[in-house]
Amino acid sequence: MAKIKNNFNDLGPKEWLPFQKSFTLFETMESLIQSNLKFFIKPSLSPAPNVLSFGQDDFQSMFQKTAQNLNVNSTKTSFDFLALDLTNPIHLQAGIDWAIENGKNLNYRKFMWILVPTDLMSKNNSPIAWELSNQFAGFLTRKDEKIICHPDGHTWTSLYFRKDEHSLFQNYPSIESTHQASTQSTHHLQNWFILKPKPRSKDQILHPAKYPEELVRMYLEEFTKKGDTVFDPMSGTGTTQVEALNLGRHAFGIELSELFHGIANKRCAEISTQNHYSIFLGDSRNILNFEIPELDYIITSPPYWDMLNMKGAEVQANRKSKGLQTNYSDNKNDLGNLDDYTKFLDVLTEIYQNTTQKLKSGGHLTIVVKNIKKKGEHFPLAFDLTNRLISFLEFKHVAFWCQDDLQIAPYGYKHTFVSNTFHHYCITFQKT
Ligand SMILES: C[S@@+](CC[C@H](N)C(=O)[O-])C[C@H]1O[C@@H](n2cnc3c(N)ncnc32)[C@H](O)[C@@H]1O
Numbered sequence: 001m002a003k004i005k006n007n008f009n010d011l012g013p014k015e016w017l018p019f020q021k022s023f024t025l026f027e028t029m030e031s032l033i034q035s036n037l038k039f040f041i042k043p044s045l046s047p048a049p050n051v052l053s054f055g056q057d058d059f060q061s062m063f064q065k066t067a068q069n070l071n072v073n074s075t076k077t078s079f080d081f082l083a084l085d086l087t088n089p090i091h092l093q094a095g096i097d098w099a100i101e102n103g104k105n106l107n108y109r110k111f112m113w114i115l116v117p118t119d120l121m122s123k124n125n126s127p128i129a130w131e132l133s134n135q136f137a138g139f140l141t142r143k144d145e146k147i148i149c150h151p152d153g154h155t156w157t158s159l160y161f162r163k164d165e166h167s168l169f170q171n172y173p174s175i176e177s178t179h180q181a182s183t184q185s186t187h188h189l190q191n192w193f194i195l196k197p198k199p200r201s202k203d204q205i206l207h208p209a210k211y212p213e214e215l216v217r218m219y220l221e222e223f224t225k226k227g228d229t230v231f232d233p234m235s236g237t238g239t240t241q242v243e244a245l246n247l248g249r250h251a252f253g254i255e256l257s258e259l260f261h262g263i264a265n266k267r268c269a270e271i272s273t274q275n276h277y278s279i280f281l282g283d284s285r286n287i288l289n290f291e292i293p294e295l296d297y298i299i300t301s302p303p304y305w306d307m308l309n310m311k312g313a314e315v316q317a318n319r320k321s322k323g324l325q326t327n328y329s330d331n332k333n334d335l336g337n338l339d340d341y342t343k344f345l346d347v348l349t350e351i352y353q354n355t356t357q358k359l360k361s362g363g364h365l366t367i368v369v370k371n372i373k374k375k376g377e378h379f380p381l382a383f384d385l386t387n388r389l390i391s392f393l394e395f396k397h398v399a400f401w402c403q404d405d406l407q408i409a410p411y412g413y414k415h416t417f418v419s420n421t422f423h424h425y426c427i428t429f430q431k432t
Contacts, residue, residue, distance in 0.1 A: 006414035009042050017410060022419040023147040023192070023402045026156075029059065032148065033083070034066050036158075039417065040081045040111050043070040050076040054098040055085025055115075078105045082112040087156065089120055092128070092175065103140055106163040111417065112140060114159040118147070118191070118398065122175060126395050129157035130383040131175060141166045142378045144419050145371065147400050149192040155400060160417060189222050189428075192400040203237065203263045209308070210236050211301050211368050215401055215426070216243040219299050223364045223428075224249055227275075228296035233284035233355045234335075236328075238264025240299050241277055251277040252292050254284040257329040283333045285347065287354045295359045301368035302351075303328060303336030305344050305381060310374065341379055349388045356393060359431045365393065366428045368401065370421055382425035393429035401426055 009016075019039045026032065041049040050073045053063040063083055067074050082102055086095050095114075103112055114136070116129040133142060140161035148156040197212035216239055224230060226248040232240035235253035237260055244251035245268060255261040261281045268277050280290050308327040328336045335351075338344040356365060372379040386395060401424040412418035 004414050007042070008415055008417075009039055010044050011038060013410065013413065016413055017408045020408055020411065020417075020419050022145070022421045023149055023400065023423045024158075026148050026150045030062050030066070033059070033063050036083065036113055037063075037066055037070060037072070037081065040113070041070070041072060043072055048073050049080035050074065050078065051081040051083070052079050052102060053083040053085065054095055054102075055083075055091055056088050059085040059087070078107055080107055080110045082106060082110075084112065084114045086114060086116045086120075086132075089117075096132075096174065099136070100139065103161070103163070104169065106140070109162060109164050109416070111143070112136075112161045112163075114161070115148070116157050116159065118155045118157045124390060126386050126390055127157070127398065128175060129159065130380070130386065133157075133159050133380055134383060134387075135175070136161050137378075138168050138170050140169075142380075144373070144378060144417055146419060147192065147402070147423050149400070149402065153191050155192050162416075187222060187397050187428075189218070189397060189399055191398070192402055193218075194402045194404045196405060203266070209301075209304070210239055211401075211424075213239055213243050215368070216240055216299055217247070219366050219426070219428075220244060220247050220249065220297070223366070224297045229293055231292065231295045231298045231355070231358070232300045233287060233298070233351055234300055234302055235264050235279050236260050236301075238267045238279060241279060242267050242271065245271045245273045245275055245277055248273075248275060249296075250275045250293075251279075252295070253279040254282055254287060254290065255279060256281075256283055256331055256334055260328070284351050284355070285333070287351070288357065292358050296363050298355060298359060298363075298365040299368075300366070302348055303334070304370050305341060305372055305374075305379065306336055306339050307372060307374070308336050309339075345381075345384055345388065348385065352389060353392060356431055361431055364396065364428050364430050366426055368424050368426050370424050373418070373421065382427060386427060389429055394432050395427070396430045397428040399426045399428075400424070 019035055041051060048071055051067050052074060053060055064074055079102060084095050084099050086092055106112060114132060116132060118127055118129055120128045122128045122131045141164050143162045144160040146158040148158060195212050195214050197214060220243055229250040230244040232253040235255040241251035241253055255264055261279060264279050328334050335344060335347060369382050371382050403422045406422055408420050
């Protein structure tokens with residue numbers, strides 16, 4: 001078989017793979033710029049590729065220096081890579097104008113990188129990075145994102161767009177006004193964390209997507225006190241309830257699958273506690289029909305759309321070979337079986353709307369969720385859900401749960417950029 005040529009960049013497999021991890025631990029601005037430039041251009045081409053950047057002076061000069069070292073041009077009128085640094089919000093409007101003007105002149109299948117602090121808020125009090133992502137998706141083609149994790153705790157979001165046959169060149173992005181999030185700093189929560197969960201028990205392995213006890217504990221300690229009542233409308237193996245009971249909270253929940261409902265109840269029964277717990281078997285769309293008391297806090301994670309039904313996904317094939325369940329259930333009420341994205345969002349929103357009717361005023365809801373790539377398209381589930389929820393809840397905080405114990409797959413190798421999504425959004429809202 002003929003060896004496929006790498007027409008995308010000059011990297012070998014060892015350098016290609018680490019860049020594909022969807023989160024990066026920040027070292028220096030110089031190394032961040034260098035890793036992006038080296039990934040998105042092919043300096044060995046003749047004539048040399050053209051690149052352009054916009055942003056703070058030091059970003060610009062570092063970018064130009066790195067480009068020069070790679071023997072790349074930075075003066076022409078059509079581009080092989082564009083980099084927009086919005087780490088200083090005063091450049092926001094000028095930066096957007098620059099991106100629109102030059103984005104039209106990107107060469108075919110070439111990328112634009114936008115770097116934005118995650119805690120920069122838009123007028124409607126949700127992260128600007130997410131709004132920019134949505135707005136630029138109506139202009140170029142939204143391809144991917146990476147989270148830049150700083151040692152001092154804050155994060156930047158790297159957004160990646162490509163000019164290709166799907167680019168619309170409509171909806172020129174415009175963002176009205178901004179303010180730095182004050183909410184992010186009022187919590188003791190970290191803004192990003194890497195967890196190494198304990199090995200799972202035999203029962204817990206049956207579930208294709210449980211979240212770690214350590215994560216739930218962090219949030220319960222932040223948002224609840226002893227004697228409070230905690231709820232999870234999609235309880236799975238009962239991780240929420242187990243940690244809540246362990247910390248002296250009352251624990252309630254709903255779970256649709258009989259199998260997981262059984263596992264969750266068994267886990268709770270093994271805990272010696274005086275506190276109340278009850279996990280109902282059923283559809284959380286009907287939460288208002290269940291006997292659930294007033295809630296102090298809700299933490300939950302939905303099916304990540306119908307991704308578990310996607311045949312051929314590597315994890316799925318691996319689970320199948322071990323005789324493990326690859327999806328939650330075949331039940332038509334299982335949200336993981338809804339293949340229409342808008343319908344899935346509608347139903348999920350309805351569940352959270354009904355669930356938060358039981359939440360006391362001032363109480364918080366934390367949702368653990370991922371953005372999704374399906375058949376080459378990027379579906380920003382975290383952003384889309386937030387957009388809907390801020391019509392009845394207040395956005396309070398986002399943290400990234402980064403997974404560092406997964407094997408990286410060489411998606412798009414020699415061809416294009418497709419990251420391995422190793423970060424989850426933990427988004428907290430407050431009922432006012
Ligand atoms: C991501 S998992 C939750 C995992 C859980 N946090 C844990 O740690 O085990 C989502 C769960 O939602 C359940 N589910 C899907 N549709 C549901 C519905 N309509 N009502 C209640 N539960 C549902 C699935 O059976 C699955 O167990």
